[in-house]
Amino acid sequence: MSDSQFIIKPRWVIPMDGKQATLEQHAVLVDAGKILAIAPKNEIPEWASDWPVVDCSRHALLPGLVNLHAHSSMNLLRGYADDLALMPWLNEHIWPAERQWVSKSFVHDGSLLACAEMLSGGITTFNDMYFFPQATIEAVKRCGMRAHIGLVIMEFPTNYATTANEYIRLGTEVRDQFKSDTDISFSFAPHAPYTVSNATFEQISTLAEQLNLGIHTHLHETRAEIQQSIEQFGVRPLDRLLALGILGPSTVCAHGVHLEQNELEILATQGVHIAHCPCSNLKLSSGIAPAAAALRAGLNVGLGTDGAASNNRLDLWQEMRTAALLAKVADDNAESIPAYAALQMATINGARALGLQDQIGSIEVGKQADLIAVRLDDLNSLPAYDPISHLVYVAGREQVTHTWVEGHLRYQRTEEGQAVFAGVEAEELRSIALQWQLKIQSAQS
The missing domain is CATH 2.30.40.10 (Urease, subunit C, domain 1)
Incomplete structure (x- = not known):
């Protein structure tokens, strides 16, 4: 035996x-x-x-639950800037904090905390998007999870890279290093339509097809994003991404709060997957995504927590319940997104979005x-x-x-309520969190 x-x-x-x-x-x-x-x-x-x-x-x-949209290392910024709308939250608080603090050690430690939080809540796989992806992978391997790593791409410089081409180069190097690892998979992760140029999107579309990688991006998260796109490009973000070849069966679009019915039908025709993040959308006052309408249109909809800096929990149980309740109010229909459908969103739908439905997401022989x-x-x-x-x-x-x-x-x-992790001690995690809190708070004072 x-x-x-x-x-x-x-x-x-x-x-x-x-x-x-x-x-x-x-x-x-x-x-x-x-x-x-x-x-x-x-x-x-x-x-x-x-x-x-x-x-x-x-x-x-x-x-095991599948978290379809996360920024794992942002656990270190949990509660750092609350009760703000998305763009003030990003521009005035999160991006400045990231310029000051993001490094390999920040990403590793934050990801380690996130992995432990997710495992303790039954999440076995997550779809990430952040800087220094190798540091996240190291944390994932230590905790023994499964992760789909989004290789983030932007136009502006960060502590990780300075140009879109450098983001792409660094990301593909990490993918090449870990491409034979069966527990790690990859997507290109152009951050959002408002942070990525047409030329870069076209490059990503070509590379994704050549390397057989998916694409993970934010889409229609706020009305301001849509208005900015209309003013700058003359079209809504979805129309722009469709013309640039970004939308397809291996694309995961996070949020999708402000999608109209015809846009849901376009996404369904393209085979795109939606990562519904109801709690983050509520907390940032972004709106209520048409999740039930997306399901009716034939879209595959999974659930994501977003990052702990904007949620502030990596808790898919909370997301399931919130998604089901919001849909009933939005549709004025108590039968909208019943319990089984919400559970599908947290399991097999998430697996399907990552192309892992033959391996995980349901309890089946093999x-x-x-x-x-x-x-x-x-x-x-x-x-x-x-x-x-x-x-x-x-x-x-x-x-x-x-x-x-x-x-x-x-x-x-345990029966006594003690949390026991296979790859890390709870006291080590507590020490890591407190050390970073002290460091960040000291710099603020």
């Missing part, structure tokens, strides 16, 4: 395989990092009878064992008539007790 072989026995298995089924009193058999079998608990095959068992009899087992166990028996969760409804409308990230990535236990919350 191998140490990589074990059986998880939850009360409920939530496969997220599109059938909307809940399997009660079933077990999931894991072998060498993959899901080997799903069977009733009383029908475990004889050949697995001596495998170790993880008792999750008070839990729901579901696929897929990677990226799994999470969520305890649903505490007093605040009882009674539990429907586990899927409970996962969206009741559960919180504090109820995640186990997070596996490729069958490896990367996070566990």
Whole structure:
């Protein structure tokens, strides 16, 4: 018997395989990092009878969550500038802070904190966009997560690069270094239509096709962005990106708050994916994205947290619940984005957007064992008539007790409530956060 072989026995298995089924009193058999079998608990095959068992009899087992839009190292700027709209927040606070502080060590430490926060909340994969991507990858590898790294590109200089060509060169060098790593994948990440020129977008479109990379960008996040594009280019940002060849089946557009019906149909025709970030959009007063209308138009919509500087939590449970509730109000329809659809957005839809749907996002035989166990028996969760409804409308990230990535236990919350990570000690994370806080606060005074 191998140490990589074990059986998880939850009360409920939530496969997220599109059938909307809940399997009660079933077990999931894991072998060498993959899901080997799903069977009733009383029908475990004889050949697995001596495998170790993880008792999750008070839990729901579901696929690891996929965070479709993040700026992980911005965890170090959590709460740095709150209660502001997007452009004042960026221009007057975040970009100046980044000019002062962003470095390889800043990105590594912030990403390490973000990875731990995400793992503790059941996120096993995230789609990132930030500077010094190698530093983020190092943190990801230490924590044992899966990440899709956006190779950020802008026109203006930062501590990372000075020209668009330098951003591209540095990004492709990192991609070449890690392209054989099965847990790391890449996209070009032109930051936004208002920070990237036509010539650079055209270059990215060509390179993405040549290197078989996706594209990850912000789109229609605010009305001001759209008005600026009309004044500068004569068209809305979506029309501009469409003409420049940026929109396609490997493109993830974050936010999409101000998309009109015809634009949703264009994006659906192009096969574009949307990363819906409801909490960040609310906090920055950007608006309420038409997520339900996007789904009706045939778009694949996943969920993102955005960065901790603008949310301020990397918490997909909060995003699920907020997305479902906002859609009901926006549509004046209580049936808009039901619980199962919200859970799809946090799992298989996110995997599909990253081209990983054959590996993760659902509990199916042959897929990677990226799994999470969520305890649903505490007093605040009882009674539990429907586990899927409970996962969206009741559960919180504090109820995640186990997070596996490729069958490896990367996070566990003990019965005493202690957080245990496989790659880093909680006290080290606390020390890192406090050191950066002291450094940044001292410079402000």
